[in-house]
Amino acid sequence: MNTNDKNHNLSVELGKIHLRNPTMLASGILGISQSIFERLYHENIGGIVTKSISVNPMKGYPNPTVIPLGGGSYLNAVGLSNPGVNAFSKELSQNKTIPIIISLVGSSEKEFSKMVKIFDTLNILGYEINLSCPHVSKMGMEVGDDPEAVNKIVKTVRMNTTNPISVKVGVGSIDVVELARVALDAGANMITAINTLRAMSIDVETMMPILSNRIGGLSGNAIKPIGIRCVYEISKKLEAPVIGCGGVSSWKDVIEYMIAGASAVQIGSVLGSTGPRIFNQITKELKNYVEKKGLRNISEIIGIAHKY
Ligand SMILES: Cc1cc2nc3c(=O)[nH]c(=O)nc-3n(C[C@H](O)[C@H](O)[C@H](O)COP(=O)(O)O)c2cc1C
Secondary structure (H helix, E strand, C coil), X not given: CCCCCCCHHHCEEECCEEECCCEEECCCCCCCCHHHHHHHHHCCCCEEECCCECCCCECCCCCCCEEEEECCEEEECCCCCECHXXXXXXXXXXXXXXCEEEEECCCCHHHHHHHHXXXXXXXXXXXXEECCCCCCCCCXXXXXXXHHXXXXXXXXXXXXXXXXXXXXXXXXXXXXXXHHHHHHHCCCCEEEECCCEEEECEECCCCEECCCCCEXXXXXXXXXXXXXXHHHHHHHHCCCCEEEECCCCCHHHHHHHHHHCCCXXXXXXXXXHHCCHHHHHHHHHHHHHHHHCCCCCHHXXXXXXXXX
Protein backbone atom coordinates (compact mmCIF):
# COMPACT_ATOMS: atom_id res chain seq x y z
CA MET A 1 0.00 0.00 0.00
CA ASN A 2 1.09 3.63 -0.65
CA THR A 3 4.27 2.83 -2.53
CA ASN A 4 3.68 5.62 -5.05
CA ASP A 5 3.28 8.47 -2.62
CA LYS A 6 5.50 11.52 -2.84
CA ASN A 7 6.42 11.79 0.83
CA HIS A 8 9.03 9.05 0.92
CA ASN A 9 10.98 10.90 3.59
CA LEU A 10 8.01 10.79 5.94
CA SER A 11 7.16 7.10 5.59
CA VAL A 12 7.33 4.93 8.71
CA GLU A 13 7.20 1.21 9.42
CA LEU A 14 5.32 -0.34 12.32
CA GLY A 15 6.54 -3.89 11.94
CA LYS A 16 4.61 -5.20 8.92
CA ILE A 17 2.59 -1.99 8.60
CA HIS A 18 3.86 0.69 6.22
CA LEU A 19 2.42 4.20 6.55
CA ARG A 20 3.13 7.02 4.08
CA ASN A 21 3.60 9.38 7.03
CA PRO A 22 3.43 9.03 10.84
CA THR A 23 0.08 10.80 11.38
CA MET A 24 -2.91 8.70 12.38
CA LEU A 25 -6.50 9.28 13.43
CA ALA A 26 -7.05 8.33 17.10
CA SER A 27 -9.91 5.97 17.86
CA GLY A 28 -13.30 7.48 18.57
CA ILE A 29 -12.87 10.69 16.62
CA LEU A 30 -14.77 10.70 13.29
CA GLY A 31 -14.11 6.98 13.14
CA ILE A 32 -17.16 5.13 11.85
CA SER A 33 -17.83 5.93 8.20
CA GLN A 34 -16.01 4.94 5.03
CA SER A 35 -16.77 8.31 3.41
CA ILE A 36 -14.99 10.13 6.24
CA PHE A 37 -12.06 7.72 5.97
CA GLU A 38 -11.77 8.61 2.29
CA ARG A 39 -11.86 12.33 3.11
CA LEU A 40 -9.12 11.87 5.71
CA TYR A 41 -7.00 9.92 3.26
CA HIS A 42 -7.41 12.73 0.77
CA GLU A 43 -6.06 15.06 3.50
CA ASN A 44 -2.82 13.04 3.52
CA ILE A 45 -3.37 11.11 6.73
CA GLY A 46 -0.92 8.25 7.31
CA GLY A 47 -3.33 5.77 8.92
CA ILE A 48 -6.78 5.60 10.45
CA VAL A 49 -7.96 3.90 13.64
CA THR A 50 -11.71 3.35 13.74
CA LYS A 51 -14.04 3.99 16.68
CA SER A 52 -13.83 1.03 19.07
CA ILE A 53 -16.24 -1.63 17.82
CA SER A 54 -18.02 -4.17 20.02
CA VAL A 55 -19.87 -7.37 19.11
CA ASN A 56 -23.30 -5.79 19.60
CA PRO A 57 -24.23 -2.18 18.82
CA MET A 58 -23.84 0.15 21.81
CA LYS A 59 -25.96 3.27 22.28
CA GLY A 60 -23.56 5.13 24.55
CA TYR A 61 -24.46 7.59 27.28
CA PRO A 62 -26.96 10.46 27.09
CA ASN A 63 -25.68 14.00 26.57
CA PRO A 64 -23.62 15.83 27.63
CA THR A 65 -20.88 13.44 26.53
CA VAL A 66 -18.04 15.76 25.49
CA ILE A 67 -17.11 18.97 27.35
CA PRO A 68 -14.39 21.44 26.37
CA LEU A 69 -12.42 22.40 29.50
CA GLY A 70 -10.50 25.27 27.91
CA GLY A 71 -6.84 25.36 26.94
CA GLY A 72 -7.31 22.59 24.38
CA SER A 73 -8.37 19.94 26.91
CA TYR A 74 -11.60 17.93 26.92
CA LEU A 75 -13.58 15.60 29.13
CA ASN A 76 -15.69 12.89 27.48
CA ALA A 77 -17.85 9.94 28.37
CA VAL A 78 -19.36 8.88 25.07
CA GLY A 79 -19.85 5.33 26.33
CA LEU A 80 -18.28 3.55 23.35
CA SER A 81 -21.34 4.11 21.16
CA ASN A 82 -20.80 2.13 17.96
CA PRO A 83 -22.79 0.19 15.35
CA GLY A 84 -21.46 -3.28 16.29
CA VAL A 85 -19.44 -5.75 14.26
CA ASN A 86 -22.02 -6.70 11.62
CA ALA A 87 -23.05 -3.20 10.56
CA PHE A 88 -19.47 -1.93 10.70
CA SER A 89 -18.06 -4.76 8.60
CA LYS A 90 -20.67 -3.90 5.96
CA GLU A 91 -19.57 -0.26 6.11
CA LEU A 92 -15.95 -1.25 5.49
CA SER A 93 -16.64 -3.94 2.92
CA GLN A 94 -15.92 -1.60 -0.01
CA ASN A 95 -12.56 -0.53 1.39
CA LYS A 96 -9.63 -1.27 -0.90
CA THR A 97 -6.77 1.13 -0.30
CA ILE A 98 -7.47 3.24 2.80
CA PRO A 99 -5.04 2.18 5.57
CA ILE A 100 -7.49 1.25 8.32
CA ILE A 101 -6.83 -0.28 11.72
CA ILE A 102 -9.93 -1.53 13.48
CA SER A 103 -10.22 -0.75 17.18
CA LEU A 104 -11.85 -3.59 19.12
CA VAL A 105 -13.51 -3.46 22.51
CA GLY A 106 -15.15 -6.25 24.43
CA SER A 107 -15.39 -8.01 27.73
CA SER A 108 -14.66 -11.64 26.90
CA GLU A 109 -12.35 -13.69 24.70
CA LYS A 110 -15.38 -15.04 22.84
CA GLU A 111 -16.43 -11.52 21.80
CA PHE A 112 -12.97 -10.69 20.48
CA SER A 113 -12.62 -13.93 18.49
CA LYS A 114 -16.05 -13.42 16.92
CA MET A 115 -15.17 -9.90 15.79
CA VAL A 116 -11.75 -10.83 14.43
CA LYS A 117 -13.17 -13.69 12.35
CA ILE A 118 -15.55 -11.26 10.66
CA PHE A 119 -13.16 -8.32 10.27
CA ASP A 120 -10.32 -10.49 8.96
CA THR A 121 -12.21 -10.89 5.68
CA LEU A 122 -11.85 -7.11 5.03
CA ASN A 123 -9.08 -5.01 3.55
CA ILE A 124 -7.49 -3.68 6.73
CA LEU A 125 -4.00 -3.13 8.14
CA GLY A 126 -4.63 -4.68 11.53
CA TYR A 127 -6.22 -4.22 14.94
CA GLU A 128 -5.92 -1.98 17.95
CA ILE A 129 -7.34 -3.58 21.11
CA ASN A 130 -8.84 -0.98 23.43
CA LEU A 131 -7.91 -2.10 26.93
CA SER A 132 -7.95 1.37 28.37
CA CYS A 133 -11.28 3.21 27.99
CA PRO A 134 -11.64 4.64 31.52
CA HIS A 135 -15.43 4.97 31.82
CA VAL A 136 -17.30 1.86 30.64
CA SER A 137 -17.82 -0.98 33.09
CA LYS A 138 -16.49 -4.47 32.27
CA MET A 139 -14.69 -3.14 29.20
CA GLY A 140 -11.61 -1.09 28.40
CA MET A 141 -9.64 -0.22 31.50
CA GLU A 142 -11.52 -2.63 33.73
CA VAL A 143 -10.03 -5.33 31.51
CA GLY A 144 -6.69 -3.53 31.08
CA ASP A 145 -6.20 -3.37 34.83
CA ASP A 146 -6.31 -7.18 35.02
CA PRO A 147 -3.09 -8.68 33.56
CA GLU A 148 -4.63 -12.16 33.38
CA ALA A 149 -7.56 -10.85 31.30
CA VAL A 150 -5.15 -8.89 29.07
CA ASN A 151 -3.09 -12.01 28.51
CA LYS A 152 -6.14 -14.11 27.60
CA ILE A 153 -7.72 -11.54 25.28
CA VAL A 154 -4.53 -10.76 23.38
CA LYS A 155 -3.75 -14.48 23.01
CA THR A 156 -7.26 -15.07 21.67
CA VAL A 157 -6.98 -12.29 19.09
CA ARG A 158 -3.50 -13.57 18.15
CA MET A 159 -4.84 -17.09 17.59
CA ASN A 160 -7.54 -15.81 15.26
CA THR A 161 -5.54 -13.50 13.00
CA THR A 162 -2.19 -13.07 11.31
CA ASN A 163 -2.83 -9.31 11.04
CA PRO A 164 -0.71 -6.98 13.21
CA ILE A 165 -2.14 -6.20 16.65
CA SER A 166 -1.58 -3.09 18.73
CA VAL A 167 -2.76 -2.95 22.32
CA LYS A 168 -3.91 0.45 23.50
CA VAL A 169 -2.87 1.09 27.06
CA GLY A 170 -3.75 3.85 29.48
CA VAL A 171 -2.91 5.09 32.92
CA GLY A 172 -4.83 2.81 35.27
CA SER A 173 -3.83 1.03 38.41
CA ILE A 174 -1.13 -1.10 36.75
CA ASP A 175 2.23 0.25 35.65
CA VAL A 176 1.95 1.07 31.96
CA VAL A 177 5.23 -0.66 31.07
CA GLU A 178 4.14 -3.86 32.84
CA LEU A 179 0.81 -3.80 31.03
CA ALA A 180 2.58 -3.32 27.70
CA ARG A 181 4.93 -6.19 28.54
CA VAL A 182 2.01 -8.54 29.26
CA ALA A 183 0.37 -7.56 25.96
CA LEU A 184 3.56 -8.10 23.93
CA ASP A 185 4.30 -11.43 25.66
CA ALA A 186 0.78 -12.56 24.74
CA GLY A 187 1.39 -11.86 21.05
CA ALA A 188 0.72 -8.18 20.40
CA ASN A 189 3.06 -6.60 17.84
CA MET A 190 2.97 -3.04 19.12
CA ILE A 191 1.55 -0.71 21.75
CA THR A 192 -0.57 2.43 21.47
CA ALA A 193 -0.13 4.84 24.39
CA ILE A 194 -2.24 6.47 25.78
CA ASN A 195 -6.03 6.56 26.14
CA THR A 196 -7.86 9.28 28.08
CA LEU A 197 -7.37 9.56 31.84
CA ARG A 198 -10.20 9.01 34.31
CA ALA A 199 -11.45 12.45 35.31
CA MET A 200 -14.45 14.48 36.44
CA SER A 201 -15.87 17.99 36.32
CA ILE A 202 -18.62 19.55 38.51
CA ASP A 203 -20.90 22.52 37.82
CA VAL A 204 -20.69 24.79 40.88
CA GLU A 205 -24.13 26.34 40.26
CA THR A 206 -26.14 23.13 39.96
CA MET A 207 -23.61 21.30 42.14
CA MET A 208 -23.94 18.33 39.79
CA PRO A 209 -21.34 16.42 37.81
CA ILE A 210 -21.34 17.83 34.28
CA LEU A 211 -21.13 14.53 32.40
CA SER A 212 -24.23 12.38 32.42
CA ASN A 213 -21.96 9.46 33.31
CA ARG A 214 -20.35 11.57 36.10
CA ILE A 215 -16.87 10.15 35.38
CA GLY A 216 -15.19 10.48 32.00
CA GLY A 217 -11.83 10.61 30.26
CA LEU A 218 -9.51 13.62 30.04
CA SER A 219 -7.92 14.27 26.64
CA GLY A 220 -6.16 17.03 24.74
CA ASN A 221 -3.31 19.34 25.75
CA ALA A 222 -3.43 18.53 29.48
CA ILE A 223 -2.43 14.89 28.94
CA LYS A 224 0.42 15.34 26.46
CA PRO A 225 3.25 15.23 29.02
CA ILE A 226 1.76 12.01 30.44
CA GLY A 227 1.55 10.48 26.96
CA ILE A 228 5.15 11.50 26.25
CA ARG A 229 6.30 9.93 29.52
CA CYS A 230 4.48 6.66 28.80
CA VAL A 231 5.84 6.42 25.24
CA TYR A 232 9.36 7.17 26.48
CA GLU A 233 9.21 4.51 29.21
CA ILE A 234 7.59 1.80 27.09
CA SER A 235 9.81 2.30 24.05
CA LYS A 236 12.96 2.53 26.16
CA LYS A 237 12.26 -0.67 28.08
CA LEU A 238 10.51 -2.88 25.51
CA GLU A 239 11.36 -3.96 21.96
CA ALA A 240 8.26 -3.10 19.91
CA PRO A 241 6.93 -0.18 17.90
CA VAL A 242 4.96 2.30 20.01
CA ILE A 243 2.24 4.57 18.66
CA GLY A 244 2.00 7.82 20.62
CA CYS A 245 -1.32 9.47 21.44
CA GLY A 246 -2.54 12.24 23.70
CA GLY A 247 -2.67 16.01 23.29
CA VAL A 248 -1.25 16.29 19.80
CA SER A 249 -2.29 19.48 18.04
CA SER A 250 0.72 20.46 15.94
CA TRP A 251 3.70 19.10 13.98
CA LYS A 252 5.90 19.87 17.01
CA ASP A 253 3.84 17.52 19.16
CA VAL A 254 4.26 14.76 16.56
CA ILE A 255 8.02 15.30 16.55
CA GLU A 256 8.14 15.35 20.36
CA TYR A 257 6.35 11.98 20.53
CA MET A 258 8.72 10.51 17.94
CA ILE A 259 11.81 11.74 19.79
CA ALA A 260 10.32 10.12 22.91
CA GLY A 261 10.15 6.83 20.99
CA ALA A 262 6.91 6.74 18.97
CA SER A 263 7.00 5.27 15.46
CA ALA A 264 3.69 6.96 14.58
CA VAL A 265 1.40 9.43 16.32
CA GLN A 266 -2.37 9.58 16.67
CA ILE A 267 -4.39 12.76 16.72
CA GLY A 268 -7.80 13.02 18.38
CA SER A 269 -9.45 15.85 20.31
CA VAL A 270 -7.97 18.71 18.32
CA LEU A 271 -9.97 17.59 15.28
CA GLY A 272 -13.06 18.98 16.99
CA SER A 273 -11.74 22.49 16.32
CA THR A 274 -9.66 21.99 13.16
CA GLY A 275 -11.42 19.26 11.18
CA PRO A 276 -9.55 16.81 8.93
CA ARG A 277 -7.45 19.55 7.26
CA ILE A 278 -5.02 19.37 10.15
CA PHE A 279 -3.49 16.21 8.70
CA ASN A 280 -2.52 17.94 5.48
CA GLN A 281 -1.11 20.88 7.38
CA ILE A 282 0.89 18.78 9.84
CA THR A 283 2.26 16.58 7.06
CA LYS A 284 3.55 19.64 5.17
CA GLU A 285 5.17 20.98 8.33
CA LEU A 286 6.75 17.61 9.13
CA LYS A 287 8.24 17.60 5.66
CA ASN A 288 9.75 21.05 6.24
CA TYR A 289 11.24 19.85 9.52
CA VAL A 290 12.75 16.74 7.93
CA GLU A 291 14.27 18.84 5.17
CA LYS A 292 15.55 21.52 7.54
CA LYS A 293 17.20 18.90 9.75
CA GLY A 294 18.69 17.14 6.71
CA LEU A 295 17.09 13.80 7.56
CA ARG A 296 16.71 11.12 4.90
CA ASN A 297 13.67 9.77 6.72
CA ILE A 298 11.65 11.03 9.66
CA SER A 299 12.14 7.70 11.43
CA GLU A 300 15.76 8.71 12.15
CA ILE A 301 14.48 10.73 15.12
CA ILE A 302 12.54 7.88 16.78
CA GLY A 303 13.72 7.42 20.37
CA ILE A 304 16.56 9.95 20.27
CA ALA A 305 15.57 10.96 23.82
CA HIS A 306 16.46 7.46 25.05
CA LYS A 307 20.06 8.54 25.50
CA TYR A 308 18.93 10.85 28.28
C1 LIG B 1 -14.94 11.81 22.13
C2 LIG B 1 -13.89 10.77 22.29
C3 LIG B 1 -14.16 9.44 22.00
C4 LIG B 1 -13.16 8.47 22.14
N1 LIG B 1 -13.45 7.17 21.82
C5 LIG B 1 -12.48 6.23 21.90
C6 LIG B 1 -12.72 4.88 21.51
O1 LIG B 1 -13.81 4.52 21.06
N2 LIG B 1 -11.69 4.00 21.63
C7 LIG B 1 -10.45 4.33 22.10
O2 LIG B 1 -9.57 3.48 22.17
N3 LIG B 1 -10.18 5.62 22.43
C8 LIG B 1 -11.16 6.55 22.36
N4 LIG B 1 -10.88 7.85 22.70
C9 LIG B 1 -9.53 8.20 23.16
C10 LIG B 1 -8.69 8.75 22.00
O3 LIG B 1 -8.49 7.78 20.99
C11 LIG B 1 -7.31 9.20 22.51
O4 LIG B 1 -6.64 8.09 23.08
C12 LIG B 1 -7.41 10.30 23.56
O5 LIG B 1 -8.46 11.19 23.28
C13 LIG B 1 -6.10 11.08 23.67
O6 LIG B 1 -5.78 11.70 22.45
P1 LIG B 1 -6.14 13.27 22.17
O7 LIG B 1 -5.62 14.02 23.35
O8 LIG B 1 -5.45 13.59 20.88
O9 LIG B 1 -7.62 13.35 22.06
C14 LIG B 1 -11.86 8.84 22.57
C15 LIG B 1 -11.59 10.18 22.85
C16 LIG B 1 -12.56 11.15 22.72
C17 LIG B 1 -12.22 12.60 23.02
